Amino acid sequence: MTTPASGTSATSAASPTSGARTRFAGRTALVTGGGSGLGRAMALAFAAEGANVVVAGRTEGPLKETAGLIEDAGGTALAVTADVSRSADLAALVDATVERFGSLDVAVNNAGILRGGQPVAELPEEDWRTMLDINVTGVLLALQAEVKQMRTQPNGGAIVNIASTLGAHIRVPGTTAYATTKAAVSALTKGAAAEHMRDGVRINAVSPGSSDTSMSLQGGESEAGRTERMKTATPLGRVSSTEEVAAAVLYLASDESASVVGADLVIDGGAAA
Structure with missing residues (x-):
């Protein structure tokens, strides 16, 4: 469920006391897959702007x-173990969130896994089922638990699903x-957004490309090797920083995007342009 370990940038996001922005003060943000990589960067970014x-x-x-990183910087955080492929775990996760902080205002469904590397004909069935369980069913079950809570709240809530530029936007052998699983997340986001906007719940997606996490490293590749490869692999000539992806997520979760519903924001250095 957890995302791959990040590079140094994932733990260098602004601390809760280092910036003046407080877009999420008094609100509670839930991030699945928050132990590392993009998930950790998003968690730190929400905390930096005042969220529980x-x-x-x-x-x-x-x-x-x-x-601990959030609390050491003066923020408030809660760690909950949960498997997104289990509906009971997600219901308990939302309950624990509301019990501790009183509401669920923002949810980021970031947990995901990458398996394979082979053509479809050689893909192990276990890898296929694992990715479906976590990347697709996990997002569906999370949405169900989150919307159930948010629709009871006077101010509703905002949900951001993490899809990928690989899927609805580009394909790579x-x-x-x-x-396929990430394209499903994009489709699920748009459909759920249309169905639940009247419940006061805004649902959008962010589709990152290669970012500064270990997921973007090819087999045996160093960060220096990736830097060199990316000079020609994308129009921008580099990976996105985890903070850049987190900034897009925070925008879609904030009041600044109050009229944005069902969007799929691509952050990939122009690869899908």
């Missing part, structure tokens, strides 16, 4: 580390199964 932050994932240690 709940981080969830299957492995307790990394979650507690993320929560060897990643077809992963891209």
Whole structure:
């Protein structure tokens, strides 16, 4: 459930006391897959703007580390172990969030997994089912638990699903199964957004491309090697920083995007342009 370990930028986001912006003061933000990588960067970014932050994932240690980083910087955080492929875990996660902080105002469904690397004909069935369970069913079950709570709240809530530029936007040989699951997240986002906007719940997606996490490293590749490869691999000539992806998520979760519903915001250095 947790995302891959990040590069140094994922733990260098502004601290809760280092910036003047307080867009999420008094609000509670839940981030699945919050133990590392993009999930950790998003959690830190929400905390930096005043949110109470709940981080969830299957492995307790990394979650507690993320929560500790937030608390050390003066923020408030809660770490909850949960498997997004289990509806009971997600219901308990939302209950724990509301019990601790009183509401669920923002949810980021970030937990995901990349398996494969083979053409479709050689893809192990177990890899296919694992990606479907976490990347697709996990988002569906999370949406159900989150919307159930948010529709009871006077101010509703905002949900951001993390899809990928691999999927609805571009395809790369060897990643077809992963891209299929992420294209499903894009479609699920748009459909759910149309169905639940009248409930006071805004649902959008962010589709990152290669970012500064270990997921963007090819087999045996170093960060220096990736830097060199990316000079020609994308029009921008580099990976996106985790803070850049987090900034897009915070925008879609904030009041600044109050009329944005069902969007799929691509952050990929121009790869899908």
